[in-house]
Every structure is written in structure tokens, then in C-alpha cells.
Amino acid sequence: MLHASHRGALKTRRELLQLGGLSLMGLSTQQLAALRARAADDSPLAKHRQNSCVFIFLFGGPSHIDLWDMKPRAPVEVRGEFKPMATATPGIHLCEHLPKMAAQMNKFALLRSMRHRMPVHGPACSEMYSGRPYFGPPKTDQATPEDWPSISALVTRYGRSAGKLPPAVVLPWYSQFVGQSKRIAGQTGGRMGENFNPVLLNADPGKVDFEASGFKLLEGVGAARLKSRRELLRQLEASIRQTETSFGPAAKTFKSHAETAYSMLQQRAFRQALDLQHAAPGEREAYGMTKFGQSLLLARRFVEAGVSLLTVNWDDDTKHDKVSPQWDTHHDNFKKLKNDLCPKFDQAFAAFLQDLDQRGLLETTLVVVTGEFGRTPRIGEFSQNAMTQKTGRDHWPHAFTVLLAGGGVRGGQVYGATTRDAGYVADRPISPADLAATVFRHLGIDASQRYEDHFQHVPRKVCEGRPICDLG
Numbered sequence: 102m103l104h105a106s107h108r109g110a111l112k113t114r115r116e117l118l119q120l121g122g123l124s125l126m127g128l129s130t131q132q133l134a135a136l137r138a139r140a141a142d143d144s145p146l147a148k149h150r151q152n153s154c155v156f157i158f159l160f161g162g163p164s165h166i167d168l169w170d171m172k173p174r175a176p177v178e179v180r181g182e183f184k185p186m187a188t189a190t191p192g193i194h195l196c197e198h199l200p201k202m203a204a205q206m207n208k209f210a211l212l213r214s215m216r217h218r219m220p221v222h223g224p225a226c227s228e229m230y231s232g233r234p235y236f237g238p239p240k241t242d243q244a245t246p247e248d249w250p251s252i253s254a255l256v257t258r259y260g261r262s263a264g265k266l267p268p269a270v271v272l273p274w275y276s277q278f279v280g281q282s283k284r285i286a287g288q289t290g291g292r293m294g295e296n297f298n299p300v301l302l303n304a305d306p307g308k309v310d311f312e313a314s315g316f317k318l319l320e321g322v323g324a325a326r327l328k329s330r331r332e333l334l335r336q337l338e339a340s341i342r343q344t345e346t347s348f349g350p351a352a353k354t355f356k357s358h359a360e361t362a363y364s365m366l367q368q369r370a371f372r373q374a375l376d377l378q379h380a381a382p383g384e385r386e387a388y389g390m391t392k393f394g395q396s397l398l399l400a401r402r403f404v405e406a407g408v409s410l411l412t413v414n415w416d417d418d419t420k421h422d423k424v425s426p427q428w429d430t431h432h433d434n435f436k437k438l439k440n441d442l443c444p445k446f447d448q449a450f451a452a453f454l455q456d457l458d459q460r461g462l463l464e465t466t467l468v469v470v471t472g473e474f475g476r477t478p479r480i481g482e483f484s485q486n487a488m489t490q491k492t493g494r495d496h497w498p499h500a501f502t503v504l505l506a507g508g509g510v511r512g513g514q515v516y517g518a519t520t521r522d523a524g525y526v527a528d529r530p531i532s533p534a535d536l537a538a539t540v541f542r543h544l545g546i547d548a549s550q551r552y553e554d555h556f557q558h559v560p561r562k563v564c565e566g567r568p569i570c571d572l573g
Contacts, residue, residue: 151263152508153404154467154540155453156252156412157397158229159446160276160285161222161428164476164494165502166523167438168196170213178479179522182435190513198443201451207513208454208463209506210572214517214526215471217533220485220496222429225473226276227287232537232564235286243283247556248291252537253299255563256410257290259546263407265368269299270403271412273306273396279420292556299412306377306395313375374402387452392416394449401456404466409544417445424488428472432490434480454506467508467543469536475501478522500526503536508543510572534566542568 166172171185171194185194188206195203217234219225223242224235231249253269260268275284290297304313377385377395388394393415400411419441420426430437450470457463476494477484484495500519506512517529541548541564548564 150462150465151261151407151409152465152467152543152545153408153462154410154469154508154544155397155400155404156410156540157415157450157468157470158226158276158412159415159428159470159472160226161415161426161430162225162472162474162476162496162501163428163442164430164434164438165213165500166476166478167434167494168199168443169211169502169504170500170519170523171196172521172523175522178481181480183439193513193515196438196443198439199447201447205451205454208458209468209504209512210510210514210516212503212505212516212531212569213500213519214529215501215503215531215533215536216526217474217498220474220498222278222473222496223286225496225498226285228533229471229473229536230287231291232534232566234534242278242285243281244286244288244291246292248287248289250291250293250297250552251288251299251412252540253288253410253412254290254293254297255541255552256544256546257299258293258297258552259550259563260409260544262409264370266371266403266406266408267300268408269410269412270302270408271299271414272302272304272399273392274303274414274416275301276414276416278426292554293552293561294555299410302399305392306399307390307392309390311377311395368406370406374399374406387456389445389448389452391445391449393445394452397449397453398456401453401460401462404457404462405460410540417441424490425493430476431486431488431493431495434476434493436492457507463507465508467510467540468504468506469540470504471536472501474498475523478524497524500524503531505572514572516569516572531569532566534564535569536566538564538566538568 166179167181167183171183172180173185174180184197186197186200186203188195188203190206193206193211195206217225217228219228219235219239221239221242223244224237224239227233227235227248230251230253232252233249236247236249253271256269257267262268271288275288277284289295289299302313305311377398380398385395385398388398393413396413396416400413403411415427417427419437425431425433425437428442454463454468457466457468475497477489477497480494481489481491482495483489484497486495489495500523517531518527519525520527538548546563548562548566550563551560552563553559554561
């Protein structure tokens, strides 16, 4: 609990922030100091197109065997109900319910040989988000202080972005199970320090009248008034510094939040990226007016603005389904994929790739699509979750597919292979660490750098994996 004098001081600072129509964004003192240092750096990044990455996470674990590693010659209890569809690349087939993606097959690659050994959501997510094997037993789905730092947290610390923008942004939420008090494991700074958490844009861009809370000026507060109010805040710094003595780090963090919030609001590219209500005619509709579709549109706009890494976490209303939330299809696997998941993903992802390509961004933007694992080779097979029904597929980390596009990756290719039932990797296995290393290499981050592990008090390399080098 806060002392009464501290609560009063905090109220005063909150009022100062509201003068500019801003809100706290979850940024730490160290993170904000790094942002300001980058803003002052006269780097060519602000003048030339830099490499970026969009990391798309399909929370729940999409069924690889039903979508992009189909086995039409396998028994019906393995191959399932869907038929393969020819694509723009001869010899490569996708699920019949992904027609728009099939037409864009020449723009992306299928890495069919991803694998790890973790069958529980939280630890499996941690492995994919961080690129490290989970540190403990497969017991928890929720974040813990021991979590490895996510790729986005490491990019926040070691990456760069153009102008005054943060290196890494997560939208539209941190993946989380409804009913759990904490986010799913492995999405933030973890044992490297929560002060390196990426910027979280927690909002629903699928709303027609979408506005990002905390990133809009109050009515009547233009650039001139914003500048004068920022000057007022600076004049009050002496008082704030006196408060810091008694209030501690929170006052310093508040001041850093305000400084960076003002700086980001003054970035025209940042404001324009968020302004979906004034998007070009038909632009929003092309992606689909869903939370996922509009999140991908925001990601493209942030890439144009100069952000290095965008993490787009899948979110939809099925998160309230206690048995099969989102891509976790323990029951009605085929019905849910056909009627809900595939149409939303197909439209948004195909539009996203086409948009990047037409705008000349695909060459410098690496696009990654993954979940935490795949699904069981046999329908109704029990592997981890006893709630799996005869119409569903259970968790399966032993082989699944990652989609890669852009960033020098040659589209229209298949990398690796699985066994006849899509159950195990048969050729060119890939680990989460290798995928992370590929992202870091593309963003120009030296993976041999070391950070202090605050949990075990030892130095850790940014990444232990090896970049996938034969995709061009």
C-alpha cells in the first residue's frame, strides 16, 4: 500500500500526464532512456529503410496436418476431412479453406520441420516466444519471474528503430487464457528484467471507430499547446525531483513515461500509423474487419513508420471457449477451422503479404507465422489434455509448420519434411532457437551478446540457435 503522501503526489503527476491527453504505456526507466538515446543518434536508420520483422503468433497451436502439411494418402483418421488445394506454386498444396493464401504461395515458404518437446501451452509458448528450451517441468501456463526473455524483449534491449519509436511493439494483447490472472509464459523481459518489456498496444483495432487509448490528444490540444504543457512539466521538475527522494523509483519512472509519451506523440509517422479511421478507401476491408486482420494492418503501418519488430498475437471471441479456445481445437476441429479460423486468417494474411509486396516492404520485412505446437496425427488421440474429444486433435510438439516470408526468404518453397502421418520430423529439423537466431540475424542483432540472468546470476547469450541459412 502507498503512504498517503505518496498517493497525493502520484495524483498530481497523473494530472500532469492528463494535461497532454496521455497515459502510461508500461515503459521502464531504462527502456525509456534507451529510446531517448536512439532518438538523439544521428543514425542512417532514419534515412534509409531498415530491416524489420513481423512475428505472428497463433495462440493455441494450429493443426499443421489440416492446414499446410496435409497427408491426403494417409488413413482417414489421420488425414481428416479437408482436401488439398493447388497453389500458385506447382507441386505445393494447402488446405482447401485457404484459397487466398494459395494464390500467394509464391510469396512465402513452408518450414514443415519445426519441433520441440513441450506439450503444455505455457512452456511451449515460452519456447517459441523466447527461442529457448523451457527451464522447468511442463506444469504451468502462466508467466513466472523465471521466464526466459522473449525475442521482443531482447530486441527492445539490443535492437534499433527509426527516429524516436520503440524497437519492439506487441499488439493487440499479451496471449492469455481467460480466467487466469497472468499472461501466458515467456512474453516479456523475464529473468533479464521486466524493464525491457516491449511496448504493448492493448486495444481492439477491429472496431470501426478504433482509437488507441493514451495516444490521442485531448480536443483543443494541438502541437503548440502540447509543447507548452511539456514545458510546464519541465518547469515542475524541481518539485518532482524532491518527490523522488521520498517516493523512490516510481517518480523517476513516471517522468520517463511522460518524456517518451510526449516524444512519440510528436512523431507524425507514429500518429499516422495509429490513425486507421483515415486509412485509404478499402484498405481496412481488404484485411477483414477483425481484431487479427486490423492488427496486421497496424503492423504494416508500424513497419512503414520504422518499428523493428511487431509481435501480433491472435485474439478472437473463442477465447471464452473452455475446451477449445482460439487455435486449441480439442473438439470440432474441422468445423472450427472451416467456419471461423481459416477464413479470418486466410483473408488477413494474404492481404498483408500482398500489401507488403506492393509497397516494396517485403524485401526488408521478415514475416514469421507460428503457434506453440501442432496437433496430433490421429483425430481424437489423447496426448496431453484429457478434454480432447473424438472430433478434435490434441497438442503435438514433435513436428509442426512455421510460415516464413520476405526478408530474403524465397517464396514458393517447402523446407524440411515430416513422416507419412505428419507426426515426426523426417528431414532438416528446426528448433525454436534456430528460428529466433534467424530473426536476430535479419534485424542485425549480434546473438553472441550477453545479458545478466537475474534469476540464476549468470551471463546468458542472446540466443543459442543457428540461423536458417538456406532459404534464399
